[in-house]
Structures are given as structure tokens and as C-alpha cells.
Amino acid sequence: MESVFSSKLHTNYVPSDAELEEIRLLLVAPEERVASMDRKMEEMRTAMKTLERQRWELSEVIEAHRALMSPIRRLPQDILREIFIYCLPTTHNAVMSNEEAPVLLTQVCSHWRLTALTTPRLWSSVHLPIAIPPRNQADEFDVEAFDKARVEGLRTWLQLSGACPLSISVSSGHAQTITPSSVRSLMDTLIAHSSRWENIKIVLPAGSPVWPLIMEISAADLPKLRNIAMEVRHDGWGIAAGHLELWNNGCTSVGLLEAQSLQEIDLLDAHANLVSMSVPWHQITTLKIQFSDFRTTGISMESALQILRHSPNLKTCALQLNETVWQVGVDSDSPAHLPALTDLSISEGTRADASLFFRRLDVPALRHVAYQKLKVSTQPGDGATPSPTALPTLLARAHNVESLLLDTSSLTSTDVLQYLSMTPQLKRLSFDVNDHPSWPRSRTSWIYGMYSPRLNRDTAVLTDTLLRGLMPNEDNASFLCPLLEVFESAEGYLSENELLNFVRARTDSNTPTFVPLEQRCRLKRVDVWFSEPAQINLKELLATQIVGGKLILNANYPIETPLHKSYSAWDGLPRIATVGRGHTEVRPAARRISARRGGGYW
Template structure:
């Protein structure tokens, strides 16, 4: 509303009698309009209440009409008219993606059978829904170890899978192994099934004290029924066998008896083997490979995923044993291992060289990345196809700062390397920059540090603090610059994941993102960036400045610590959050230190 008195509105001006009369005359018409509008609002509100009362009085008529309309709409709904074969294509997308399906009635595929009779029939007649099963007896409420007849749905599940290759994992998510009776019940359930599954994957955790007893069960003696002899992928996990009743004068190592009983060489389909045993030693140097179909294997995983110590892994291999395994398994595409420290008096590597022509991914965890001798076998092999490397240090100590192992490995494979996962423990910034500058073909980079921001403030010795921080200098070496004397590091980088030790500024990160997308010397733009800062936010607006990059296709995701809680750090990097509301209770957030690599396709989900 335009007013002739704009100049004195919202001021302390005292009006004259003439101005008061003029303002009264000016407000006469708008006040009259307000009265009319309020009157109409009251009238409409009255009509609305009358209609609402009328609707409520007719609800006894409207409710049956609504039910009738809903029932008729249901008849012509798209969900009812979809053909069965369309449902058979849709239902598998309901299955869990990161694990096998379980018999939980609240999860697919079981929950799909509870909707209606038709869905139950479709689900039961869709073999793909039942081709995977994970059994955790410790997580099944109905299971009672002392019960005479614990029930597992293995038989029915396998029968519904029909001729589709079947995958079964049987172990507990807890640190404890399943009871022996549960393993026997599983095997007996397989024996009672009228259908012998076409085995795709068989994964089982074996109780250490009764391994041979379980392997002696009748079902595991049949050439066509034993999953160890028929599956394309086998996972066997067991604890170190301390009290094993064997005649050690005949067989000095219990693992040899287990390998002989497994007899995996009978499996002509076996391509992938995961074998976790917390008890390798140098006496097994020539006793492990004779029991494996070495030339068939394409993936061999000997890493222990459950051992959380950064300093020691009982599943680690002595260097001569790693040499012997690679020498015999020359068709491997993926090899994963934990490495022992080199012992000069015991570890001797033969001089013969071999070519690993098919090996694409190599994953190794070591005590630290400083001692080249811990992978003394590496120089005895050629890796012309190696493109993915995962190196992890189990130590957080300063002596690993030189990273001699990584430099030794990169000297041989750096030109072919397209994916690098690096968890180095303690690594000085200058050595990290030197490493990155040596990777001209790198497409994926995953940096995972053992240190958070307050580690540099509290728990680290002064002489190590500054040199161990990964600051703006690391980003600068990756950023195209107008005035730099040499090209930026990793010119083909498209996927970056950086977890912790993020001592760089958000401003430098923003510059890195923009320069990578638009600078003339940047060969390819970034496609995906994940940053887990492991610290509190210092810039609250920088992500808004990335809007153009995100709209252009950059997949950018960042996470910070929650400012409302006080993080308490421990050596294993488990965060305990003590909330302000309750100082007695603590909520625990696990930050995984051990991250086993899968074969890295381009991009992280």
C-alpha cells in the first residue's frame, strides 16, 4: 500500500494536528476493507464448519462408499495386473546386497511370502530368491543347543533353489564359533534334502576342537554331495588348534590332517578359496600347497578379517611360504595375505623367478611398511597385469615412516597401477607426496590413515607430529597449477576416498576440486570424492561453492564428527561418544581399521 507518509513511518516524528487529520482520512478506506475481509472470512469459516458437521453426520454413508471404492481400485491396480514373470524379475531386487539372505521373517525373501497367496506362490517358484542362504545359529531365537531337534530351513530353501547354483554361508557374526551340534544339524539338513544343490559358494566356520569329526560325517564323503568338492567358491575359517589329539610323531601339524581330510584337490570346479587359519608357521612351508588345486585357483584369500590387533596377525605367512604359494598358484587373479616379519636365520627365498601373468589384485598387510625383507619374495615374480594394490601396516609406530616396502613394490608395478588402497599407519607427508608423484596411471586412490586430529595434539611425540600430518601440501601435489615446474601427481585420477588425517583446509580441497575439473592440464575430471574428515568442521559454507561441480556430475560426499558430542580416542580407533544428557552411559561407534579389499571396480558405492 503506497502511503504519502513513507518518510515519517518507523521514525520518532511527532505529527501535527493537520497531519493527524490527514492520516485519519487516509486510513478510512483500508480499515473499511479490512472489516469487509474479516467478515467474509468469518462467513466462509461458518460455512466450512457447517459442511464439516454435515460430512461427519454422513460418515456412516461415506465409509462404506470409501471401502467400496478402495476395493474396486484394488481390482484394477497395476500391482494386481502385473504378470508373474514381471514379479520374478522384481523380487530379487528386494534381497540384501551386502550379504546372503537369512531366514529372518522380516527380511526378503521370507517377508514376500507373507503378503498374499499369489505372492507366496510366485516367491516359492522363483529359484533365484532362494539361491543364497546365511545361517547364524547364535542369532536364531528358536535354536537351543541342548534341544534334541533344532530346526533349520536348509532343506526347504535348497529345494526352492532348484537347479540354480546355490550359495550357503554358515557361521556366526559374533566372535564365537557355532556349537558343534549346530554344524552337525546343518550337514544333516543337507543330507535329508531330496535335491542335491548345484554348489556355487560354501562358507563355513569350523569349531576348532571337532574339525575332523565334522569332516567325517557321512554326507561329506559323497563325491557329488560334498560341497567342498563341488563348489566354485569355498570359505573355511578355523581357530588355532591347541589341544588336538593327534599322533604328532606321525603328523607333526594338525592343519595337515585337516587339509588332507578336506581334500580340495578333488574339486575340479574350485576357482575361489578363502582359508583362514590362525596358526601358520614355518614348518608348513611345503605342506600347504600339495592339498590345494593350485593351478585352478583364480582367487586365494588368506587374510584374517576378524583379527583387530594392528600389530600382529596369527594368520600371517612367513616370506618363504608366500613365495611357495605364488610359485604353485600361477593363475591367480586375486591374492590376499597377512605377512610375517622376516627372520634371517629361518627365511630363505630361492633364486628362481616366475611370472604371475594373470594377477590383477594384490592385498598385503604387514607389521609395518618399512622392512622390504618382509616381502622378500616380491622381486622373484613379474606382475605384468597387476593394476590394484592394497597395502596395510599393522603398526602405528614412527619407524615405518620411510615406507620402504611401498617404494619397493611401486618400483616394479607403478606404471600399470590404476587402483591403490593405502593404510600405512605412520607415514610422513613428504614420503606420501613422493609416492603419489610416482603413479602416472592411477585412477582410484583410497588413503586411510590411523590418525585423527587429536592424535597430533595429545598422544604423539613432538618430533613426529608435524611431519606426520597430511596437510594442504598433499592436495597441492594433486592439483594442477599454472606456475608449477612439473605436472601434478596422478593426472588420471577420477576416484578419491580419504579417511582421517585430514589436516588440509576446506579451501584447498575446494581449489583441488575446481582445478581438476577445469584446468587445461587436467586430463580427466574427478567423478567421485569421499572425505571422512575425522574432525570437526572448520568451514560451514564450502560445500555450497561446489554446487556447480555437483550439478555437472561430481559425486561428492563428506562427513565430519558430531560437534554435540565429545569423542574419546583409543589405540584401536573405536570412538566412544559421551553424550551431554547422560554422562554415565556411552554410545559406541566402531570405526573399522581392518578393511579387506575386494577387487576394486571403478567407483565406491
């Protein structure tokens, strides 16, 4: 728009009265054009809304007809049921919530609801958390009404499962606010179907009123029970709130452990006199007995040996051995023959020596070993003297170990090198990794963190020196672990350059020609944690090995956090919280001029 005031625009020029009138007359025509444009735009918006409404209505009709052609409508009933089964959670039992299958499947349509409600396998597992009334909100939380609704819901759930074997898990937090009367109806409903229990997992505090109800069940009431897992939940400090008095030497019968179809036993912080019980050891395939407080608890080596002698079909075993000395009569040469045992996880107590225990094991099929030597930091005069590790005794009797998981906190480099020299068939080597099914769970307990020696560069086991022992070279033609495929480490002092050399030396394309064909390296996965920030790009330098899935590399580095907070111009001033647009800020308790038009204050 042409204007005689063009040179004055966007300046501090102050027009005179005559110029003000001239400006008003100059703006009449442009303002009329803008008003005309606004009217046209409004007409276009109205037309656009009409088109959008018509399009939506037409789309609704189209989608409704397309839904009629959906392939899932034509699926046979048996296939739809099978799909529903695959919708169930895989890491835990089904929960009584409409956020997951099977309840979620009943809320899609009437056809799906009917199909789900008439598919017993969908309801054959259930997780039952014991409700804990809030301590400070007892008046607002109607526990009786809540429990009554849950009992009815559980009863209906179990009825829908028909005659299917049941997988059940029961858990609760602290037991102080749970009374026997509040759980009796719930547990009675569950126990009424004990003849169909196949898998049961119980995670409760030692003082929970649920335990006595569970202990009342006899072995005759559990004809289908195959797997039992019991865990005594800890209090806020990680200490088991007492232990199960019923499981002491005074109790010689626990139905859950004497069921005649039982095959798997998993106990954590559950003190049971298993030797005196009528456990069907001849058919047990999985046995795990572990404790979180490794200082004073664990199964005695004498008891463990007696159990293993009666368990010829054992395939997986995880034991935490305490420091109990061998009793009279245990020195007999009678071995424990375990021809099917493939997985063995042993955690030696603070002063235990499992050498005699290992010497009595016959394990020809052993393939996977997890080993942990527990000891607390010793102080002068406390009487604690570190004992040598017993693992070599076991490895000398197991000649085909393919997987070795080690907790290095109580080991030396010499120990590890000795283990590796005794396992030429090793395919997986893991340091301080907690991902094996039979790895002792007490490794991550709060007590371990308090009492285990701190990692330092002088005593660290996993260093560049160890890596070099695993590399093939002309001076080391008989290098350690020639068949290694997986290398994992969660702690240690490895350098990136040495790991780079290690990976290059252990991949097919870089295997030296002097290495025999039957010993060609086949490294497939490397998962390590570094103690220092990244200095080089390992994935870029190993691109040739990674391309095509030949090698999976996971390099993890410490997260860098600033030592000090960011500088602020308000540091040192009293602060108050002020609410801004969509967020809350902390500002000094002084008035600030607002940026809003017209000025003002915060």
C-alpha cells in the same frame, strides 16, 4: 455480549451478593445459546460420521474393483518369478524369516505363495545362524524343540531349491553353550546337499563343534563348490579363541579347499598349511589370507611365493605377510608369473620386509594396489627396528597402477611422494580408507588401535604440503598424478583453503593452459575428513564445479561435543526419578508444588 461488568472482567474485583445475583441472571441467555450450538454441532458430527462410513464402504468397493485391474495380475508367470528373484537381499544370503524375501513373498496371497514355493532359485541361498541357548535362561528356552523346528524348516527350504546350486552361510557366537548334539542334525541336513554347494561362508569360534563336521566333508562331495570363505570369530577381547588345530602341519587335506571347481578362497584367522594341500591353484582367481593379530600371525613370504607360482589365473589377491625370514632355497630367481592379476592388497607384518617377495612378482596387468606396513610402537631395548617400506619394489614392476590405497600410520611424507612419482597413471588415491574389497581387514582390529602410532601434526603424512605437490602450476608443470579422478582421505591435517585450491586446480574449467591436452585434470570425486571444525562453506565455494554432477564433494568434520553438561539449578542435590506425563525426569528428593488444579505434591 453487552455487560455492565465489562470493566470488572479479568481483574481481582470481588462482587457483592446483589451483583452475584445480577451476574447469574445475565448469563441465562448466553448459556442457552451455547447449549443450542452444542446440539447443532452434535447433529453435524453425527451426519459427518454417517457420511464417513458411507464413503469408506464405497471406497472399499472401488478399491476392490481397481485391484482386479492391477497390471501385476496379468503378468506372465515367468516374469513374476523374475521379479521375485530381484526381491532377494543383495548383501547377504536369504534369511529364514518372514520379514524378508523369499518367506515374505509367500504371505501376500495364495497365488504369490504358490509361485514363490515353485521357484527354486528363490530358495537357492540361506543363512544359518547357530542358535546359542541363553546361559541363565536354560529352563525357559527349549533348545531341543527349537533345533527340531529349525531342522525341519531347513530341510523344507533345501527341498524347495530343487537342483539349483546353493549359496550358504553359517555363523555363531561363543561356542561354550553349543554342544555337538545340538548342531549335528542341523549340519547333517546341510551337508546332505553338499553336492550342490557353490558358495559357502563359515564364521565360527575356533572351538565350535561345527568345525569337525565341516572338516569331514571330502573334495569329492563338493563338485560344484566355487567360493569358500572361512573366518574364526573372536571372543569379546578381539582375540581368536585358539586356532583350528586340524589345520596345522599335521593335516594335509581339507576337502573344502581341495574341491576341483574351486575359484575363490577367503580366509581370516584360519591357520591352514595351504602349501601341502591339493588346492587347485591353477584355477584360483581370488585369494585372501588375512589375520587380525598382525604381531605374530600371517603367511610366510616363502609360502606365499610358492602358492603364487602355481596360480597363473589369479585376478585378486590379499595377503598378510609375517616376519618369517627367507628359508634356504627361496633365493632362487624363479618368478611368479601373474598375467591376470589386477588387484593386489599386501599387509606387511611388524618386522616383515617384502622387497624380495615383490621382486619375484611378474604383474603386467596390475591396476589396483592396497598397501599397509604394520609396526608396533617401539620401546628402547625391545629389539624392534623399523624397516623401509617395500612398496617401491612392487611399483617399479607395475607400470599401469590406477588405484592406490595407503595406510599412512607407518609411512612418511617422503614415502608417499616416492609412491606417487612412480604411478603416473593413477586415477584413484586413497589414504586410510577401508572401502576396497581387498583392503586388509586387520586395519580396523582392536590390536591395531592399541599398537599403532597415534596421528599427530608433526608426523602426519597427509598435510597441505602433500596437496600442493598434486596441484598443477607454472612452477610445477610435471605435477604428480596428472590423471587423478578420485581423492579420498580418512585421516590427516588438511586445511579447507588448501583443499579448495586443490579442487579448483584439478577441475577441467581451471586447468592451466600450459598443461598438455592429454594430461588435463579430470577430478570427479573428493571425500575427506578434516581434523578441525568447518570454517568455510566448501560446497558453496565450489558450486560451479559441483553443479551438473561434474564433481562429487563429501567434506566430513569432527562432531563438536560439550566438555561439560548443561547447568542445572538442582546440581548438588540428591536426585530421585519421577514419572511425569509420558516421560521420566530426575528431580531432587524434595516435595514440589504441582501445577495441577487444586495444588498437591509430587
